[in-house]
Amino acid sequence: MQIRPFLSLNISLAACLLAPVAGAQTLPKPLPPPKSQDEKMQWFRQAKFGLFIHWGLYCIPAGEWKGKAIPGIGEWIMNRAQIPVGEYEQLAKQFNPVKFNAEAWVQMAQDAGMKYLVITSKHHDGFAMYHSQVSPYNVYDATPFHRDPLKELAAACARHNIRFGVYYSQWQDWHEKNGAGNTWDFGPEDTHDHDQYLRAKAEPQIKELLTGYGPMCLIWFDTPRTMTNEEGLRFIDIVHTLQPATLIDGRLGTKGDYRSMGDNRIPDSVVNEDWEVPATINHTWGFKKDDTDWKSPADITFKLVDIVSKGGNYLLNVGPTSEGIIPQASQDNLRAVGRWLKVNGEAVYGAGPTQFGDELGAPDPRNIDKSGKPVFVQATNWRCTTKPGKLYLTIFKWPGGSMEISKVKGHVKKAYILAGKKSVKIAQTGDTVKLTLPAAAPDPIASVVVLEQ
Ligand code: H79
Numbered sequence: 001m002q003i004r005p006f007l008s009l010n011i012s013l014a015a016c017l018l019a020p021v022a023g024a025q026t027l028p029k030p031l032p033p034p035k036s037q038d039e040k041m042q043w044f045r046q047a048k049f050g051l052f053i054h055w056g057l058y059c060i061p062a063g064e065w066k067g068k069a070i071p072g073i074g075e076w077i078m079n080r081a082q083i084p085v086g087e088y089e090q091l092a093k094q095f096n097p098v099k100f101n102a103e104a105w106v107q108m109a110q111d112a113g114m115k116y117l118v119i120t121s122k123h124h125d126g127f128a129m130y131h132s133q134v135s136p137y138n139v140y141d142a143t144p145f146h147r148d149p150l151k152e153l154a155a156a157c158a159r160h161n162i163r164f165g166v167y168y169s170q171w172q173d174w175h176e177k178n179g180a181g182n183t184w185d186f187g188p189e190d191t192h193d194h195d196q197y198l199r200a201k202a203e204p205q206i207k208e209l210l211t212g213y214g215p216m217c218l219i220w221f222d223t224p225r226t227m228t229n230e231e232g233l234r235f236i237d238i239v240h241t242l243q244p245a246t247l248i249d250g251r252l253g254t255k256g257d258y259r260s261m262g263d264n265r266i267p268d269s270v271v272n273e274d275w276e277v278p279a280t281i282n283h284t285w286g287f288k289k290d291d292t293d294w295k296s297p298a299d300i301t302f303k304l305v306d307i308v309s310k311g312g313n314y315l316l317n318v319g320p321t322s323e324g325i326i327p328q329a330s331q332d333n334l335r336a337v338g339r340w341l342k343v344n345g346e347a348v349y350g351a352g353p354t355q356f357g358d359e360l361g362a363p364d365p366r367n368i369d370k371s372g373k374p375v376f377v378q379a380t381n382w383r384c385t386t387k388p389g390k391l392y393l394t395i396f397k398w399p400g401g402s403m404e405i406s407k408v409k410g411h412v413k414k415a416y417i418l419a420g421k422k423s424v425k426i427a428q429t430g431d432t433v434k435l436t437l438p439a440a441a442p443d444p445i446a447s448v449v450v451l452e453q
Pocket of ligand 1: 072073075076079222223263278285
């Protein structure tokens with residue numbers, strides 16, 4: 001019959017339009033192998049700002065166990081409260097985040113001006129947040145939710161042109177007797193057969209993630225501890241075989257594609273290699289109900305521009321609740337950063353580090369730390385980011401009237417305020433450029449002055 005192809009086409013079209021809800025998700029094919037390391041890193045160097053998401057069973061206790069507040073980061077509650085596997089597992093039966101909406105999360109990332117998204121596929125607690133065939137201890141098989149949120153997020157990211165990646169804790173696994181970290185159930189670490197764990201769970205799960213979720217922009221490994229170089233290379237081999245374009249972070253226990261700084265550790269000065277800093281928006285990664293100390297839009301914007309001016313990327317975390325909601329304050333603050341980026345993003349995306357350095361701060365010789373080194377005192381007036389022929393001065397503390405920049409390399413032809421392209425008068429003497437500025441700051445968060453050379 002002639003009509004059949006039309007019918008099936010219409011059905012698949014309808015399925016595609018209804019895709020935001022659970023069920024069949026359309027995912028693009030993985031990317032072709034990059035021709036060089038530069039080509040492989042290209043998107044990462046452009047992106048600069050990513051959304052980290054820590055979501056797992058720990059969002060249910062949300063920092064409290066049996067009526068007691070458990071100090072420290074929320075996703076560590078199983079460890080900090082020494083919860084036996086048999087008890088912690090019971091949380092899965094309660095996990096039913098009916099308000100989860102992949103489309104809404106990805107829309108928020110886009111509104112915030114973020115270009116990639118990295119979500120916990122399995123944290124140290126061992127619970128897979130996707131439909132794994134390797135272990136039934138996963139969100140699809142062990143919970144009443146019975147959906148695969150990673151598949152829904154990967155599809156939403158593809159629709160919004162946001163790159164999708166996963167966090168995977170490859171060494172610690174507090175649910176398995178051979179995983180690292182759980183000594184309260186499984187005894188001392190030297191009785192765990194870590195290599196067996198890698199072969200039986202971590203490696204097969206990484207293979208699943210690289211085959212069922214479309215293009216994986218990166219895998220964010222964490223806490224390699226005593227992992228060997230040889231064990232790290234086995235993961236690299238899997239990634240290179242299945243998705244050669246996927247980046248590997250700096251915490252695999254062997255060399256990755258870029259350097260990962262410590263959690264919330266922004267370096268004091270320029271680091272001349274590809275790097276990223278993972279950071280919290282309050283003081284926890286996984287949701288904690290009593291942590292409401294949110295970083296403000298101005299603070300996040302400063303940290304973003306500061307990081308870009310030092311050559312890095314900012315992977316900023318949110319911790320959704322057990323209902324599937326990203327806390328409203330996180331959403332509001334991120335969207336405010338996004339509004340700033342809509343106007344000033346040219347100074348951030350694809351921008352290189354400062355050509356100065358003195359504006360970053362200086363060590364204080366009168367203040368010596370425990371290791372005998374002078375403590376670095378950060379300056380916060382302005383930052384510089386660069387593109388060929390352009391210097392972007394993002395000014396956080398508006399000087400009012402005028403500003404002098406010294407050690408400028410080369411001749412500055414013209415200057416203007418990025419928002420509205422309003423021209424700024426310049427006078428250059430040698431390597432010093434004097435800018436005549438409006439008395440009041442054009443933007444309450446920060447204003448960008450562009451110097452063209
Ligand atoms: O996923 C996030 C953290 O859970 C993870 N890395 C980021 C991205 C991470 N794993 N380990 N660490 C960070 C270092 C953890 C240190 C501590 Fe603790 C956890 C300090 C307090 C709780 C371990 C347990 C050391 C003291 C108690």
